[in-house]
Amino acid sequence: MIRYVLKRILMMIPVLLAVSFVVYFLMDLAPGDIVMQLAPTDATAEQIEQLRKDLGLDGPLLTRYFRYVGNLLKGDLGQSLSQNRPVMELFMDRFPATVKLAVGSLIVAIGISFPLGIAAATHHRSWLDGSSMVTAMIGVSMPSFWLGLLLIMLFASKLNLLPSGGDSGFLSLILPAITLGANQAGSLTRTVRSSMLDVIRQDYLRTARAKGVSEKQVIRKHALKNALIPILTVLGSTLGNALGGSVTVEAVFAWPGVGRLTVSAINNRDMTLATGCIIMFTLMLNLTLLAVDIAYAFVDPRIRARYSK
């Protein structure tokens, strides 16, 4: 098991390097030059060249990239050019807010999708099934920034109940978490339903009923635990993506998360900050997926057996 985890972590390194290359390359293609922005307006050509050298931005793309990767492999994400602070520091400043939002949205998503998906599956083909599937589909189809704005209109502007933006304690988390969570709940509900439907037909549920297990327990204990594998997969990628910061939701609610940090880095052509942030996302995503794979082992003894081999 530990060997498996180590192997997976080692396998992330080439992915992270490749991601860094893709982003670095794209950022280099982008028109606009951060050096020109940073240099004083009356700087001479020599001064600009000197500044470029000081920032480590001279030379051809590959030279600069390898210089960057060299530092990266030492664990140094570099210095943000636009804000003149270490990238890691900037990222970690914003990360707690992103985690808060990600966890909050996940709680909302689970709270909606599990009851709805299970009810739909146990009442297969009834009106309940049909209407919860349409509801889920609407959740998937709704642009999250729109839902966010609607919620602001209702709860912040009209009713004046909740703050419309910023991170100022629990109340300010409610609307962003609902916005992001509703979106995630859509796909999660569908997954819960379909994997429950697969399980509900299994013979072992009949065995459990024949034992005298109550219907509630049959569903909650016997069926749900078996249905959990595909649900965990979706849950993992949902959480992983949310940890990458939902850019639009953060933009709507002026949420001080890493998503907005990255967007502003891209817009400012701050390539160290942008590349660094995206590398961190990829790391978060991969770590979440790994956590999900480990969680599989706790749910399903057959997978546990495979890992230990």
Place this chain on the structure above:
Amino acid sequence: MSEKDIVLDLQNLRVRFETEDGIVYAVNGLDMKLEKGKAIGLVGETGAGKTTTALALLRLVPDPPGVVECDKLELNGQDVLNMGIHDLEKVRGKDISMIFQDPMTALNPVFTVGEQIAESIFLHEKCTYAEAQQRAVEMLELVGIPGERANEYPHQFSGGMKQRVVIAIALACHPQLLIADEPTTALDVTIQAQVLDLMKNLRKQYQTSLIMITHDLGIVADICDEVAVMYAGTIVEKGTLEDVFNHTKHPYTEGLFNSLPNINDRKAMLTPIKGLMPDPTNLPEGCPFHPRCPYADEDCKKPQVVRNISDSHYVRCGAYDRPGFHIERKER
């Protein structure tokens, strides 16, 4: 025979499935009475309604699409038919339990076998969960599996072992009535015999009544006291082993025997029953067997009544109204 000794009293059971493609008449007026400690074999082809009957006894027929109707369903004098779901859950697994056909799929893959046996005990007996687990280990040993394997998961067991576990679950609370739905069909022949022996011994030990569902007449002869032959959702002939095996009355039963290979004459041709089971959405009128029956005449299209041959033996065949009618199979 006093009324107290009747474990199961089932009258006029009817089960149909209302599907998009029509109504499937799975069980059509089935009566069954079973005494304490006795075993009855429920024999018939695939699709005769045997499993549906079994599920109906536990009230486990999926609804929808299943609709179950019945005049009387008593277990040990308790009216199971009109029981609330809560009481029903107390009966299932405690008074009546079932062994399912396919041990490969009957066990929950994410719980240990010990947990699965203990769950039944914990639900029905007044004991702590630790005691239930202890008894689960004892049950495992009783069915011939080392107790330390209680912490293993179903995927670590072979098919025959899994069926032993299923049996252990079914017998964990010493039920009055055990329904075994083709318990050995999915197993290798050598394992079959072991599992059957195990069931025979345990049944003797606990005085459990048994409904053995099978299409294997050999198993019936080995284990049962009585036989009921089912065809298209009704019992066409019922009697003791002696009655049915040696004084066969129904043409369908005769057909079943004729299609068995004869161990004494290995060169003899098998005589299959011609035709197929009728479409359960569109059963023939009168005797459902008449389209395949070599003795059939016009009267067979009328509703059939039960004809008692003896106290223990009856047949549902109108041909016996004809003077001197007998089937060709020689009575031995």
Place this chain on the structure above:
Amino acid sequence: MDNNTTKRKYSVEELKKYKKRSMWAEVWRNFKKNRTAMVGLFIVIALVIIAVFSHFYYDYAADIVHQELKDRFQKPSAEHWFGTDSFGRDVFTRIVYGAQYSLSVGIVAVAISCALGTTLGVIAGFYGGVTENIILRVCEVFVGIPSVLLGIAIMAAFGQSIVVLMFAIGLVYVPMYCRTARAAVLPVRGEEYIEAARIAGVGDFGIMFKHILPNSLSPIIVQITMGVASGILTASSLSFLGLGVPLPSPEWGAMLSEGRAYIRDYGYLTIFPGLAIMITVLAFNLMGDGLRDALDPKLKQ
């Protein structure tokens, strides 16, 4: 059964045609039974008609971007169904005209990602080994980057225009098609008719695209319909962030972003464009969902 019809001999060509038609007829029959899917299909058809006709009916300069400052911020009325925006432009007209942006971006992006992704996926599934490994690893890299951020980076690199937007979104979803196509090809790979085709001398590409791909189409078709939906959603997100279709084009996401500034007093400026996005995306999703069920009846049982 009617014996006369079965006795008639069919030519091979006729049989082929019959077989093909009957498969799609079966899919259509299943699809028709699904009421929500039919609603989706109906909306999609209506949207396509609206997009095409509005393109020719309205004059871009006079009707869509022309500013009439004296008419600004009029609430929805009989004259301006969805009201007017901060420049006095009619919101309804702009939304109707905007359909072509969302649809074309969604459809072209999917065409790009589907063509590229499916080809890579089929190659990966067909050849296996090192080729497969390389393709899958590259996919993994792109999946690792959140789609909106990757889209933003691509938009930043190549400049803001509708064509770049199409390519940006197209590229973002390549891995999805690649994985779907590969997964669909894998079980077909070992089938006997593939061996038979090879023995008959069909080349690798012939086998891949004539023999394997048609037998793996179902999941790809479903992915395409759902892909249009997510493509439209991503495009509108980018436009909302100011990185999609450049202003003053009436792209729905961009309109929403403009209207956001007036959310307190003129909420309709955000409500209607968002509603348009949602209905469009929902229609494609419902259609894709129905197609999935229709193509694979086993799933529904």
